[in-house]
Amino acid sequence: MQTIRNDEPERSTAMPVVALCGGIGGAKLALGLYHILESDALFLILNTGDDFEHLGLHISPDIDTVAYTLAGKNNPKTGWGRRDDTWNFMKALAELGGETWFSLGDGDLAIHVERTRRLKAGESLSQITDDISRAFGISAHLLPMTDDPLRTVIETEEGALPFQDYFVRKQSKPAVKKIAFEGADTALPSAAVMNALQLPDLRAVVICPSNPFLSIDPILAVAGIRRALTDCSAPVIAVSPIIGGQAVKGPTAKIMSEFSMLSTARAIADYYGELLDGFVFDNTDEAEASGSPLPYLVTQTLMESLEDRKQLAHDVLTFADTLNARPAKAGVAGPQ
Amino acid sequence: MQTIRNDEPERSTAMPVVALCGGIGGAKLALGLYHILESDALFLILNTGDDFEHLGLHISPDIDTVAYTLAGKNNPKTGWGRRDDTWNFMKALAELGGETWFSLGDGDLAIHVERTRRLKAGESLSQITDDISRAFGISAHLLPMTDDPLRTVIETEEGALPFQDYFVRKQSKPAVKKIAFEGADTALPSAAVMNALQLPDLRAVVICPSNPFLSIDPILAVAGIRRALTDCSAPVIAVSPIIGGQAVKGPTAKIMSEFSMLSTARAIADYYGELLDGFVFDNTDEAEASGSPLPYLVTQTLMESLEDRKQLAHDVLTFADTLNARPAKAGVAGPQ
Numbered sequence: 001m002q003t004i005r006n007d008e009p010e011r012s013t014a015m016p017v018v019a020l021c022g023g024i025g026g027a028k029l030a031l032g033l034y035h036i037l038e039s040d041a042l043f044l045i046l047n048t049g050d051d052f053e054h055l056g057l058h059i060s061p062d063i064d065t066v067a068y069t070l071a072g073k074n075n076p077k078t079g080w081g082r083r084d085d086t087w088n089f090m091k092a093l094a095e096l097g098g099e100t101w102f103s104l105g106d107g108d109l110a111i112h113v114e115r116t117r118r119l120k121a122g123e124s125l126s127q128i129t130d131d132i133s134r135a136f137g138i139s140a141h142l143l144p145m146t147d148d149p150l151r152t153v154i155e156t157e158e159g160a161l162p163f164q165d166y167f168v169r170k171q172s173k174p175a176v177k178k179i180a181f182e183g184a185d186t187a188l189p190s191a192a193v194m195n196a197l198q199l200p201d202l203r204a205v206v207i208c209p210s211n212p213f214l215s216i217d218p219i220l221a222v223a224g225i226r227r228a229l230t231d232c233s234a235p236v237i238a239v240s241p242i243i244g245g246q247a248v249k250g251p252t253a254k255i256m257s258e259f260s261m262l263s264t265a266r267a268i269a270d271y272y273g274e275l276l277d278g279f280v281f282d283n284t285d286e287a288e289a290s291g292s293p294l295p296y297l298v299t300q301t302l303m304e305s306l307e308d309r310k311q312l313a314h315d316v317l318t319f320a321d322t323l324n325a326r327p328a329k330a331g332v333a334g335p336q
Numbered sequence: 337m338q339t340i341r342n343d344e345p346e347r348s349t350a351m352p353v354v355a356l357c358g359g360i361g362g363a364k365l366a367l368g369l370y371h372i373l374e375s376d377a378l379f380l381i382l383n384t385g386d387d388f389e390h391l392g393l394h395i396s397p398d399i400d401t402v403a404y405t406l407a408g409k410n411n412p413k414t415g416w417g418r419r420d421d422t423w424n425f426m427k428a429l430a431e432l433g434g435e436t437w438f439s440l441g442d443g444d445l446a447i448h449v450e451r452t453r454r455l456k457a458g459e460s461l462s463q464i465t466d467d468i469s470r471a472f473g474i475s476a477h478l479l480p481m482t483d484d485p486l487r488t489v490i491e492t493e494e495g496a497l498p499f500q501d502y503f504v505r506k507q508s509k510p511a512v513k514k515i516a517f518e519g520a521d522t523a524l525p526s527a528a529v530m531n532a533l534q535l536p537d538l539r540a541v542v543i544c545p546s547n548p549f550l551s552i553d554p555i556l557a558v559a560g561i562r563r564a565l566t567d568c569s570a571p572v573i574a575v576s577p578i579i580g581g582q583a584v585k586g587p588t589a590k591i592m593s594e595f596s597m598l599s600t601a602r603a604i605a606d607y608y609g610e611l612l613d614g615f616v617f618d619n620t621d622e623a624e625a626s627g628s629p630l631p632y633l634v635t636q637t638l639m640e641s642l643e644d645r646k647q648l649a650h651d652v653l654t655f656a657d658t659l660n661a662r663p664a665k666a667g668v669a670g671p672q
Contacts, residue, residue, distance in 0.1 A: 055450070093446040110426075
């Protein structure tokens with residue numbers, strides 16, 4: 001069921017859109033949005049809870065995945081890393097007895113080395129990310145959620161694990177008991193993030209189909225971001241990361257069952273709760289959508305081709321426009 | 337003129353030999369010595385005056401050149417870096433607007449990243465270098481001259497330049513006025529270096545045909561090393577880096593003329609002065625050798641093939657053995 005009629009007028013593609021985004025899954029929709037919007041209209045708030053120090057390098061996996069994806073430099077097979085990269089660094093590191101559980105391609109290393117160097121020189125992650133985007137020819141705004149350290153820690157049956165230990169080294173296998181965000185009590189959103197959420201002509205805030213617990217919650221844990229979302233003038237729309245009870249990629253459904261949630265798209269909508277003004281279900285889940293108390297859209301959310309990404313981006317924004325037109329949201333927008 | 341007679345008895349190849357060594361030129365003779373000696377009999381004291389921080393990484397060019405050379409991993413075309421390396425890191429770094437004047441191959445990066453990580457964790461350069469050697473299957477002892485910072489600074493007509501700025505970025509073009517060793521007043525030799533120079537059965541100390549000013553002087557600037565050389569029980573032999581008035585590689589002859597020295601092998605012998613018990617001239621310089629006040633050997637010092645390296649190593653040690661047999665050195669050895 002497509003609730004959008006094609007004869008509705010489209011809002012300008014120059015109007016700004018904010019998207020909250022994790023890594024691989026989120027980057028797909030981010031790319032779709034990037035393609036259908038004017039080049040500088042897209043503001044991506046990126047999860048840095050996955051960031052970590054490895055081999056002395058500061059690695060920001062989600063920022064890099066989004067940057068490579070938008071620049072067309074991403075490895076389409078893995079989703080992470082660079083297209084056509086080589087692996088001589090990892091081979092030589094193995095020879096030296098170094099830690100090889102986290103794969104770093106030769107070309108990929110440049111972003112980590114350069115970022116680490118600049119962070120140590122006192123520059124902010126926001127400034128460095130902005131420069132990387134420009135160097136890559138990306139005109140969208142890539143905004144780390146915070147310039148402060150905020151680290152996702154997974155409390156599992158095997159004890160507390162730093163995010164990458166859980167996600168990469170242990171391949172998300174340990175059962176999750178709780179997820180904590182170290183540093184959330186002191187991390188501040190970057191000025192650019194707050195500016196984006198307070199843009200007066202904001203068309204929509206899209207929560208990409210990233211893992212809610214691992215990719216979106218860290219963003220929402222940064223002081224002020226959740227409030228800025230509920231206060232903002234645009235409708236907040238989440239796209240379900242669950243299709244037919246399963247995640248397209250990653251441990252979303254597994255964690256839901258570990259949290260004693262039903263692994264359904266509806267449960268994701270309920271989890272986001274009051275934050276949302278609308279929710280996007282996949283066609284597969286049309287039946288459960290129909291009982292939703294929230295405005296919803298049912299469309300194809302599985303993104304295999306670039307066309308799929310653009311079509312979903314278009315559908316989400318057109319859906320948002322119908323909510324934008326409702327007087328209710330204006331009523332809750334509050335003082336800016 | 338070969339002063340060695342073939343019927344002289346050879347000393348055991350199990351007897352320890354120390355060599356002082358810079359980068360590419362020195363590594364050639366080090367490889368020759370490594371091939372003709374028992375596997376753990378070679379102790380190489382390596383220049384770390386060229387070490388520098390670049391892109392946040394601690395780079396030890398001379399240690400790396402020697403390690404790659406002895407492990408058979410060296411790039412035979414350049415002399416530095418790894419054989420068959422790739423350059424995707426540098427390409428990606430250039431794309432990001434990073435500093436690209438110092439070339440780092442993809443596989444080569446592993447040694448820099450791993451060393452930097454371990455130094456920051458508080459391990460010593462000696463320990464790290466030893467582990468790298470073992471990982472590479474090298475049984476010779478690679479000994480950084482010091483674990484303390486000692487940095488070669490080139491005072492030129494363009495001002496004071498850190499070594500790599502002079503050597504790589506400016507390609508040794510600025511005229512040299514003076515060479516300084518920052519940190520020499522506090523740097524201590526590593527225990528392993530002092531142990532090697534005090535080995536009771538030491539057969540010879542060989543000063544490789546490295547640049548005396550840029551590669552050997554930094555070693556001699558470390559407190560105690562010069563004294564340990566004059567005090568040691570074995571003859572100290574230098575191999576001329578100058579052949580027919582020219583350096584095989586690098587700015588040795590150019591610096592000599594900037595220092596108002598004749599660019600001759602004899603001038604090198606005079607420069608080392610009292611440190612030496614013997615000097616090795618190339619066949620080309622037989623005429624000037626004959627006037628030498630110091631015991632000398634004339635042989636082929638140009639090393640093109642592995643056989644050349646082994647032959648020169650053999651010639652130098654056999655020459656040293658003739659000096660070892662002289663009572664004079666025993667007289668100056670002093671208390672150990």
